[in-house]
Amino acid sequence: MAAAIEAENLVKTFGDVRALDGVSLDVPEGTVLGLLGPNGAGKTTAVRVLTTLLQPDSGRATVAGVDVLKHPNRVRSLIGLSGQYAAVDEYLTGRENLQMVGELYQMSARDAKKRALELLEWFNLSDAMDRTAKTYSGGMRRRLDLAAALVVRPPVMFLDEPTTGLDPRNRLALWEVIETLVEQGTTLLLTTQYLEEADRLAHDIAVVDHGKVIARGTADELKAQIGGERIEVVVHRPDLVPEAIAALTPFAKGDPAVEKNTRRITVPVSGGAKVLTDAIRELDARSIEIDDIGLRRPTLDDVFLSLTGHATEDENAADEGEHPAKKGRRGHGKDV
Numbered sequence: 001m002a003a004a005i006e007a008e009n010l011v012k013t014f015g016d017v018r019a020l021d022g023v024s025l026d027v028p029e030g031t032v033l034g035l036l037g038p039n040g041a042g043k044t045t046a047v048r049v050l051t052t053l054l055q056p057d058s059g060r061a062t063v064a065g066v067d068v069l070k071h072p073n074r075v076r077s078l079i080g081l082s083g084q085y086a087a088v089d090e091y092l093t094g095r096e097n098l099q100m101v102g103e104l105y106q107m108s109a110r111d112a113k114k115r116a117l118e119l120l121e122w123f124n125l126s127d128a129m130d131r132t133a134k135t136y137s138g139g140m141r142r143r144l145d146l147a148a149a150l151v152v153r154p155p156v157m158f159l160d161e162p163t164t165g166l167d168p169r170n171r172l173a174l175w176e177v178i179e180t181l182v183e184q185g186t187t188l189l190l191t192t193q194y195l196e197e198a199d200r201l202a203h204d205i206a207v208v209d210h211g212k213v214i215a216r217g218t219a220d221e222l223k224a225q226i227g228g229e230r231i232e233v234v235v236h237r238p239d240l241v242p243e244a245i246a247a248l249t250p251f252a253k254g255d256p257a258v259e260k261n262t263r264r265i266t267v268p269v270s271g272g273a274k275v276l277t278d279a280i281r282e283l284d285a286r287s288i289e290i291d292d293i294g295l296r297r298p299t300l301d302d303v304f305l306s307l308t309g310h311a312t313e314d315e316n317a318a319d320e321g322e323h324p325a326k327k328g329r330r331g332h333g334k335d336v
């Protein structure tokens with residue numbers, strides 16, 4: 001399949017900071033690439049280079065086959081962009097903002113109006129569409145900015161942290177909008193710090209840290225890469241623990257861990273559901289009474305921690321001042 005976005009060895013430095021330190025990417029047409037990385041990883045810089053807003057020091061990139069450095073104007077006509085640089089005019093209403101974008105892109109007044117109303121509906125902004133944007137809340141602005149990026153249905157879209165600052169309902173609504181776009185053939189590069197979002201939307205994930213792509217694959221591949229599959233069993237009585245460990249030992253890929261108080265035994269395994277069924281059979285054959293059993297797989301959070309050595313929100317978050325409400329982490333209460 002043709003690559004809709006291709007980048008080769010992009011380097012961008014700001015003084016001493018190597019914001020991009022040799023980034024290569026390719027996004028096949030009609031797919032979603034999730035660029036996942038902590039604050040300062042280089043995500044926005046990569047997006048800015050690919051969308052012609054920033055010149056790299058070296059490297060090359062194409063969007064829809066067009067060279068980003070040689071033909072920036074042509075690239076701009078092929079892409080939609082939304083993100084950490086609001087494109088909203090404060091003194092226009094929500095509806096006027098979207099109509100203006102349509103007309104800027106040579107749509108007829110009638111089509112621009114129709115498209116604006118459709119997008120306002122999608123983004124739950126219909127009630128507020130005749131108020132000036134300066135009266136909008138942060139989340140409303142964010143949605144208007146996203147809607148503006150979608151007015152002209154570009155074949156390639158870049159969304160930089162699209163759901164940061166959105167409440168759960170609007171986040172879900174945006175995910176649905178994005179899924180619809182992708183079904184209709186849009187290619188999407190999405191940056192996010194929400195692992196759940198990458199898991200749900202991205203066909204492929206590139207984990208970026210310190211300006212480098214440090215891992216690449218589907219969510220499942222990345223999870224498999226770090227291992228960490230395990231069976232957890234809770235036996236009915238404490239005295240069953242040794243017998244249960246004996247039953248599970250043939251399946252173990254490492255030492256079992258036992259929590260005495262909860263009668264929980266955790267055994268590292270590999271082989272997925274098949275191993276789980278075999279383990280259940282073995283426990284059953286020995287008549288060991290169990291209260292609970294399950295196969296636990298690593299989450300993308302585990303992947304992220306294992307690859308970058310730190311959680312998605314690190315201590316730099318406060319410096320950037322752009323993320324008032326980073327929520328949505330799963331598991332792991334601790335930053336490392």
Ligand SMILES: Nc1ncnc2c1ncn2[C@@H]1O[C@H](COP(=O)(O)OP(=O)(O)OP(=O)(O)O)[C@@H](O)[C@H]1O
Pocket residue numbers: 014017018019037038039040041042043044045046193320
């Ligand atoms: N215009 C600039 N001038 C100086 N340094 C910059 C500039 N833009 C980015 N940087 C630096 O480059 C690095 C990468 O920044 P970038 O904005 O690409 O990170 P990011 O992955 O988008 O982070 P975040 O999750 O916080 O949005 C950071 O260290 C940042 O401080």
Ligand SMILES: [Mg+2]
Pocket residue numbers: 043044045084160
């Ligand atoms: Mg950024």
